[in-house]
Amino acid sequence: METDCTRDESPAGGGVLTPLPAGTRLLHIGPHKTGTTSIQGALFAAKDEMARHGVAWPATTRHPMEAVLAACARTAMMGDTTPTERHWERLLEQVRATGRRTSVISSEFFADAPEGDTIGRIVEQLGGDRVHVLVTLRPLARIMPSQWQQYVQNGLRMGYGDWLEHMLRKPPYEKPNPSFWHRHRHDRLVERWARVVGPERVTVVVVDDRDREGLTRTFEALLGLPTGLLEPVPDAANRSLTLAETEMLRNLNKEFRANELPAELYSQLVRNGAVMHMKNTCTPGFGDVKIRTPQWAVEAAAEIGAEIAERIEGTGVRVIGDMRLLSAVQLSAAQQPAPRSDPDPRIAPEVAAHALYGALAAAAAAPPRHTAAAKSRTVHQTSSKELVRVLGHRCLKRLRLR
Structure with missing residues (x-):
């Protein structure tokens, strides 16, 4: 060698x-x-x-x-x-x-x-x-x-x-x-x-x-x-997430997949919205647990x-x-592996707020897109999972129009 x-x-x-x-x-x-x-x-x-x-x-x-x-x-x-x-x-x-x-x-x-x-x-x-x-x-x-x-x-x-x-x-x-x-x-x-x-x-x-x-x-x-x-x-945008930040995102991923939301929405609102804004505005402190x-x-x-x-x-x-x-x-x-006495990682309220704002700002900045109208149904005829998906699309559409 x-x-x-x-x-x-x-x-x-x-x-x-x-x-x-x-x-x-x-x-x-x-x-x-x-x-x-x-x-x-x-x-x-x-x-x-x-x-x-x-x-x-x-x-x-x-x-x-x-x-x-x-x-x-x-x-x-x-x-x-x-x-x-x-x-x-x-x-x-x-x-x-x-x-x-x-x-x-x-x-x-x-x-x-x-x-x-x-x-x-x-x-x-x-x-x-x-x-x-x-x-x-x-x-x-x-x-x-x-x-x-x-x-x-x-x-x-x-x-x-x-x-x-x-x-x-x-x-x-x-x-x-x-x-x-x-x-x-x-x-x-x-x-x-x-x-x-x-x-x-x-x-x-x-x-x-x-x-x-x-x-x-x-x-x-x-x-x-x-x-x-x-x-x-x-480059703050390239920093690694803390354990609490990653766990918050991982649980969001579960909800996202369970409700079958479109992948485009994930790219726009989650990765390039919530996560990117959180990285750029929040600096991990001494007490934040790393992975x-x-x-x-x-x-x-x-x-x-x-x-x-x-x-x-x-x-x-x-x-x-x-x-x-x-x-x-x-x-x-x-x-090093965390000692057993370490508390469970918790996301700070201000970090969660920055992540939420990043998603909202990404939605508001996105250009509106036209989609075909869906068949008319009452709320009682629609599953709760689909209601979440439809409401998500409607919120995104309104924010885009604004």
């Missing part, structure tokens, strides 16, 4: 890492919850300055999610507009416009690319042998709580303990989220892409959470950028992490960072 940097050795400052060849198209494929949003924000904010150093950011947004979802033939998040091939073609046009300059494209959804010809097609369209794949990794025990609450933000109704049981103890480990191990069995992820581009054009970066600037320094070194050019960009992983799951994740590290070492890809972190069982104090 080639270890180019550790926590005590900066690749950019120490001169250990050499930049990729000029004209490289650096493809950062995530996966999810490995610092992707943070590095995308830093790259997008510095795109003009990077251009002065010969490095292009082809996308017009921080994250070209729709384009990548289309390329990977993956469905959008619950209720969102379905991505089209045109989204992907538009990104390809922007990549081609960079000419012979070095460029960087980043999306964690590239990790969702299925087996088969999809990866080969993506690589070929992005430049073939000019493409260098970058994979960022964190220990599974740190990924799992963040990924669970992200699934809840997309409609999941299963509690964290049950979810861990399914992911770690119930073969074939595909329910309720088959995407999890496709993304986070990191050895297989690296192998899928290395088979297409060759191990010499794959770099794995193990993110050390103790070194907050380590990932940006590594990107600077690989892209040949001056040290310090990339800076973290605060904590039980010790048995931490140890199980560490065992899988050791297997992942061993298999990645055998692929011949370049590794930056300490692979031993992938099998670590020591978590931060905030992630």
